[in-house]
Amino acid sequence: MRILHIDMDAFFASVEELRRPEFIGKPVVIGGNGDPIKRGVVSTASYEARKFGVHSAMPLRTAHKLCPDAVFLPVDYEEYSRMSEKIKDILREFTTIIEEAGIDEAFLDISEIDTSSEEIAKEIKKRIKDETRLTCSIGIAPNKLLAKIASDMQKPNGLTVITKGDIESRIWPLPVRKIWGVGPKTEACLKDMGIRTIGELASLPLDKLTERFGESSGDYLYNASRGVDESPLITHREPKSSGRETTFEKDVDDLQVITETLAELTSEVVDDIKEEGYKCRTVTVKVRFSDFETHTKAKTLYKPTDSLKKLRKTAFECLKGFEFKKKVRLIGVRVSKLEKVGNGN
DNA sequence: TCTGGGGTCCTATAGCCT
DNA sequence: TCTGAGGCTATAGGACCC
Secondary structure, eight states: OOOOEEEEEEEEHHHHHHHHHGGTOEEEEEETTTTTSSSSEEEEOHHHTTTTTTTTTTTHHHHHHHOOTEEEEEEOHHHHHEEEHHHHHHHHOOOOOEEETTTTEEEEEOOOOOSSHHHHHHHHHHHHHHHHSOOOEEESSSSHHHHHHHHHHTTOEEEEOOOGGIIIIIITTSSSGSTTOHHHHHHHHHHHHHHHHHHHHTOOHHHHHHHHHHHHHHHHHHHTTTTTTOOOOOOOOOOOOEEEEEEEEEEEOOOHHHHHHHHHHHHHHHHHHHHHHHEEEEEEEEEEETOOOOOEEEEEEEEEEOOOOHHHHHHHHHHSOOOSOOOOEEEEEEEEOOOEEOOOO
């Protein structure tokens, strides 16, 4: 197997710099509605902004303190999606075995292509650069797990090939956090066990991992630390749920405002699923309180619907299940158990 | 003082059925 | 009739990803 992972460099920021060349070379921070004093987090920071310590998921206000002179811009998903499609169209000319992993990433199975991996990668980089003026980083390895780690090893504009023989020398020294699926919680848990690197993780026996993380995650970590991953590329997926949520600019205690906002969000979700041609059975309402405590209430209908009246009524019933003793920071609604409407099924 | 919004997947628990 | 063992579904919460 030869799997290629392609990851666009500082994608949102780079797309903005194409539109506004005067920002090139400056620290650029994309996030929220572009106002660094309001609630929101950083989606993407340009490499110049990263030098100030700004990174994804950081509160915009923190980014503003670290780098007050940065250019702060709102997220423009439509523009990034258009660019993403352009790039994916280029990738599809190399193979149809593609997994789209988010707006700025993809896996390609290049096992059956009769050209060396490096040549394919260089050609992809050239095509993307020529046709969009954007750069990307590419990793090539025997599986998705290693290809993704590889693409991250020499950013930006990198090209990294990892073979099975490289695992001990090049993968084991890396921190466990580099493994897809290992986030802050798992990292902290492993640190408690004295484990910091992937190599140290590989020294743990399977039963110790399954005991600590459960059957599924334990198995995954055991295999991942050895560079073993047999997961196939997902070339097509059906949506499982669709939702909308919003964080209030200031925490709210007015039930009227909360209810009205929920009604609006529900109507947006209904528009979304109708447009995609789905009905749904389950409605989940989410409330986050001022102390960040988050709760959900769900109700499942007997039969699938896309009726705004029915779904709004169900959302309101869910809302009644909450106790509002604290101010509300966020309200959201999600529908699931989706079924494609129409003849086909 | 901070901590978005779009999702997916996993786990635990409870009720119901065989 | 009683007591489980499993399977399935609904619900709630949480970790993680981009």
